[in-house]
Amino acid sequence: MQKSILILGACGQIGTELTYALREKHGNEVVIASDIREGNEDLMNSGPFELLDATDYNALEEVVAYYEISEVYLMAAMLSATAEKFPMRAWNLNMNSLFNVLNLAKEKKIDKIFWPSSIAVFGPNTPADHTPQNTIMEPSTVYGISKQSGERWCNYYHQKFGVDVRSIRYPGLISHKTMPGGGTTDYAVEIYHKALSEGSYTCFLKKDTRLPMMFMDDAIRATLLLMRSKPENIKIRSSYNLAAMSFTPEEIAKSIKAWIPDFKISYKPDFRQEIADSWPSSIDDSQAQKDWGWQSNFDLEKTTKEMLSNLKE
């Protein structure tokens, strides 16, 4: 019998599309979506769903046993901007959910884990251009501290207990199926919605703030590629750098203007500017290219075309 896959936090920006992709690949019935809240109608109707709190070990263990889960994708977390407002809640959610899945694997109740990290693990002292895989990491945000600690624990569980945990440091993700959930790069999704609905957008970052970004299709493809790679090819058990493109608010606005010439952007930086200023502007992902053959497909022009044409429908 084919073992099943469990997604925790399946109703979020990444979880939703990851659920669709895994269901398409493995079949609807063996991919169990779960979250503390219900998701959109398409997701809820596409296969099994469980209301599940990822910080509740006993409830998680029960679902894992019931569905004979072998692989867990842990997408539940509190993101960067929200975490600055609720530091202890963010720490508890981000760390306890991770310990729960790591301990399930340590006890041989599941075989494999995917856990996402973020470019937020880097900090103001990290070289900002082409940030290397191994470099200074002194995160200055609650979210970044939790992700960096998480990376160290993943590596520790792999070294000490042989846990097969795999991870990617996602850049800011751009998608049209689900709205983003409280991150610092959310502007790069909101801007397309506002461009179509209002013809203008007020950006919460300065016009020249360059950040690493990726279109969701690339992020999902990278995730599946990493999870299907042979264990001996996975040389990094903390988390892999991953890159596709880097741009500023001014540059994304210019790419939108190529389709909507009257589009107007203005800038009103808020507390998220400080978070963005502490992050890299571009990422060196040569290790992911070398170890498991990573190559991105979407640049800014292609992303803008996809976003505007899909959101128009």
Ligand SMILES: NC(=O)c1ccc[n+]([C@@H]2O[C@H](COP(=O)([O-])OP(=O)(O)OC[C@H]3O[C@@H](n4cnc5c(N)ncnc54)[C@H](O)[C@@H]3O)[C@@H](O)[C@H]2O)c1
């Ligand atoms: N979206 C990005 O740009 C980005 C970038 C880097 C890393 N990441 C990481 O990827 C992961 C998923 O991010 P996302 O953008 O989809 O986030 P999101 O906020 O859109 O979704 C998170 C989901 O987790 C759920 N959740 C919250 N608490 C829960 C709990 N106790 N139990 C179960 N579910 C719970 C929420 O209801 C939500 O549906 C996170 O770990 C995030 O840090 C995201």
